[in-house]
Amino acid sequence: MNITELAEGVIAGDRRMLARAITLVESRRKDHRRDAAELLGLLAASGRQALRIGLSGTPGVGKSTFIESFGMMLTGQGLRVAVLAVDPSSARSGGSILGDKTRMDRLSRAPGAFIRPSPSQSQLGGVARRTRDAVTVCEAAGFDVVLIETVGVGQSETMVAQMSDIFLLLLAPAGGDELQGVKRGIMEIADMILINKADGELKSAAQRTCADYAGALRLLRKRPQDPEGYPRALTVSAMEERGLNEVWDQIGRLVEWRRANGHWDRTRRQQATSWFHDEVRVGVLARLDEDPQIQAAMTDLAEQVGRGTLAVSAAAERILDRLRRGG
Ligand code: GDP
Numbered sequence: 001m002n003i004t005e006l007a008e009g010v011i012a013g014d015r016r017m018l019a020r021a022i023t024l025v026e027s028r029r030k031d032h033r034r035d036a037a038e039l040l041g042l043l044a045a046s047g048r049q050a051l052r053i054g055l056s057g058t059p060g061v062g063k064s065t066f067i068e069s070f071g072m073m074l075t076g077q078g079l080r081v082a083v084l085a086v087d088p089s090s091a092r093s094g095g096s097i098l099g100d101k102t103r104m105d106r107l108s109r110a111p112g113a114f115i116r117p118s119p120s121q122s123q124l125g126g127v128a129r130r131t132r133d134a135v136t137v138c139e140a141a142g143f144d145v146v147l148i149e150t151v152g153v154g155q156s157e158t159m160v161a162q163m164s165d166i167f168l169l170l171l172a173p174a175g176g177d178e179l180q181g182v183k184r185g186i187m188e189i190a191d192m193i194l195i196n197k198a199d200g201e202l203k204s205a206a207q208r209t210c211a212d213y214a215g216a217l218r219l220l221r222k223r224p225q226d227p228e229g230y231p232r233a234l235t236v237s238a239m240e241e242r243g244l245n246e247v248w249d250q251i252g253r254l255v256e257w258r259r260a261n262g263h264w265d266r267t268r269r270q271q272a273t274s275w276f277h278d279e280v281r282v283g284v285l286a287r288l289d290e291d292p293q294i295q296a297a298m299t300d301l302a303e304q305v306g307r308g309t310l311a312v313s314a315a316a317e318r319i320l321d322r323l324r325r326g327g
Pocket residue numbers: 057058059060061062063064065066196197198199200202236237238239240
């Protein structure tokens with residue numbers, strides 16, 4: 001496959017090319033990694049940006065229902081929407097919580113929508129990095145909105161927040177008065193908390209839960225990237241498609257304020273910088289793991305360290321020296 005043609009196809013909005021490009025950036029094969037790097041370089045020249053919206057929530061809270069309703073609303077307005085996922089379970093077991101095909105049936109058939117399940121990789125960090133590349137591909141393909149879904153388990157949420165402009169936390173109405181054990185750290189990275197299932201019998205519970213979270217959000221330290229009165233908590237019903245316009249309006253307001261106040265560009269720059277550091281770090285670690293000579297030296301030195309005939313720091317220094325010398 002000619003990489004220049006692939007890049008041109010993606011930028012021209014060709015679906016098949018888009019799917020192929022994402023398959024390429026998700027691949028771990030060494031030759032594919034080289035091609036992927038070339039492709040991503042060519043795609044960067046498009047200069048296109050999408051609004052990246054991260055969405056997290058525990059299984060059953062209504063993520064797929066929300067994405068389907070919200071995505072249908074956006075495509076109904078003529079916007080092009082891509083849906084990607086970072087699924088930590090695909091890293092652990094090769095199976096997937098987020099990937100089953102019956103989800104988002106309507107949206108998957110909507111013109112202007114593109115849905116891609118989570119890449120399956122052996123490590124969560126790998127899943128997240130490949131999704132980040134897929135976001136870049138979707139931006140170059142001219143999508144207006146890229147939704148990145150993840151399951152609410154600590155680290156994957158932080159990773160998704162790191163690649164999003166807006167991070168939404170989806171919660172279910174609480175039974176009692178507990179704040180559902182949502183970790184403070186997750187609340188601190190949320191740009192908006194949405195209490196889903198605010199319909200039927202659950203409506204008043206949803207409103208109470210929403211008020212609780214609105215109160216909790218007010219107690220958090222104010223972040224520079226938020227205008228007065230943000231982050232907010234809202235109730236929605238993904239099933240009955242209620243409150244979704246309000247969510248979109250609020251996102252629009254936040255984005256506008258952040259753009260006007262320099263936060264949008266600053267955050268994107270910071271994200272790109274930390275992504276770069278991450279890639280370099282991972283690359284260096286991969287060299288340690290993949291180089292058979294270094295591996296042999298590690299085994300040998302580890303044995304000496306274990307016997308107590310060599311100091312740990314001296315042994316480590318020998319390996320680092322090899323890396324500095326290039327192998
Ligand atoms: P996910 O695991 O987070 O993707 O959750 P799903 O979207 O698969 O939804 C889990 C269950 O909650 C399904 O039975 C949905 O029909 C239901 N559900 C989702 N959204 C709503 C909602 O707004 N109201 C109500 N009452 N049920 C909902």
